[in-house]
Amino acid sequence: MARPNVTSKETLIEAAKRRIAGHGLDKLTLKAVAEEAKVTQGTVYYHFRTKEQLVFEVVRDLCRASWERLKANEKPAAERIKDGLSSAKSRTRKDAYYHQLFLELAVLGFRNEKINEQLGELLEEENAVLAEQLSEMWKRSPVDGVSFSTWGILLNALIDGLALQSLMSPGFPSEKVYGELDAVLQMLTETAVKQHGGE
Template identity: 50%
Template sequence: MAKPTGIEKSDLITAAKQSLVEKGIEKFTLKAVAEQAGVTQGTIYYHFKSKEQIILEIVQDICENSWNEMVTIDQQMIQSALLSAKSRYENDAFYHKLFFTLIVFGFTNPAIRQQVGQILTAENEHLCHVLEKLWDTSPIDGVSVETWSIFLNALIDGLAIQVMMRDDFDVDAFYQQLEKILQTLYRLGK
């Protein structure tokens, strides 16, 4: 195994993101990441066991950065959260292509499946925490805030399928209406 060259793992993740954007998922390889980062393939293997692990860590990084963008807990946060979610559709649905690719890998690779499950759990927990700060109570009696967090997270991921598969899908119009729904839920939970 090669020794690390002093390059940070986060720098390799950035290089991997750039490689994915420039080359696309079809031509994404460990060699391409090494070339983008200006290191040897051995350095890449030192930090990552496989292409799937790099993709997984890219998705985790995007998720963490996305959720960390939400700094205030009020009505403005709804707009911030929606902008963050909507940004995941930019660059030809880059994030969701990676995420859905990982899901497919997870069908046959139990380790990837477990890690994707952990990402979903972390996202659901973070969203639940945010919703608990937004709402005094759930907007609908008998529906837990945890259920709301899972529902909203699944809604955003399901929306990605619409965006990626339908050329005529109007993301802006949908998000304007989704914001109205969420603002209404916010008021009901107060």
């Protein structure tokens, strides 16, 4: 028997994640999420209204969980960078769906103003979290004249761009590229520490 409308949004988001992981984005519908969560379709509709809004909420939930892990990481800067890049790289595997969902939403955002606004806000949040983390690790920018907010934007764009290439190019050398990006970020971190007395 279906439960009444007391089911939390978070429960439905988790059901949507399980559905996507098990059956793919193409098979995701409000009805499928209702079946997965063992609630009525109306309950899912009450919280999300459209499949697009549901997908956005899944993406936002995945982002926020990733940010919380990043913020909770109290390891030295070099290890935090490795952990962050490892997490980013793991989201580009064939069985990972985060960037596929994100890119679907980006395309949809060109035609849907609400999704466009929500994605824009999400990107701004991501940029700010990255800027904050870099500020904590570096204390001051390793390159004079480049602000932490710009570093956050650049790093976020770089990670999303690498994910796009990884998803679209079967021969993308993921291990090599992420390893070399780690070397670049480690060098920037060392520069920041030497020049500005960071960590």
